[in-house]
Amino acid sequence: MTDRKDLGMKKKRKSPVKTCPECQQECHARLASCKKCGFVFYKKKKRFIDDWKSLQVGDYIRVIGRSGSYYIRENGEKIYFTDAGIYKVREIVNNGLVVVGHGKNSHGFGFIYMGHEKRSRLLDSVYNSPHKLASVSLKRKGES
Numbered sequence: 001m002t003d004r005k006d007l008g009m010k011k012k013r014k015s016p017v018k019t020c021p022e023c024q025q026e027c028h029a030r031l032a033s034c035k036k037c038g039f040v041f042y043k044k045k046k047r048f049i050d051d052w053k054s055l056q057v058g059d060y061i062r063v064i065g066r067s068g069s070y071y072i073r074e075n076g077e078k079i080y081f082t083d084a085g086i087y088k089v090r091e092i093v094n095n096g097l098v099v100v101g102h103g104k105n106s107h108g109f110g111f112i113y114m115g116h117e118k119r120s121r122l123l124d125s126v127y128n129s130p131h132k133l134a135s136v137s138l139k140r141k142g143e144s
């Protein structure tokens, strides 16, 4: 066992900062805009995946929260089945992706439905709905 957690903590301790040219506020280097005055350092890239069929086995995807198949409770609240997070594509099928979770909060196999929104044939309160996906750039582990 290696102390991967400890290494991660050490890296985080030193947080790089940059100074806002508008208000001189010190902001974390990775912030897209100034937390004080809203000055835009750079435009955030949102790399949504429009064409999920272009994905390949082995690709990583991020499932955006509050998307995908859901269940409607009696009080009208929507409960989503798929947890937001990073998944690895294992298989591409007709109406979606077979994935395996990647990371602490998402593990195990799952199915990412990508077909048209429709009511489940099994249960009235369940709807199959396409997930929103974003592409992921992962730092490869073990290559440092």
Ligand SMILES: [Zn+2]
Residues within 6 Å of the ligand: 020, 021, 022, 023, 024, 025, 034, 035, 036, 037, 038, 039
């Ligand atoms: Zn500022």
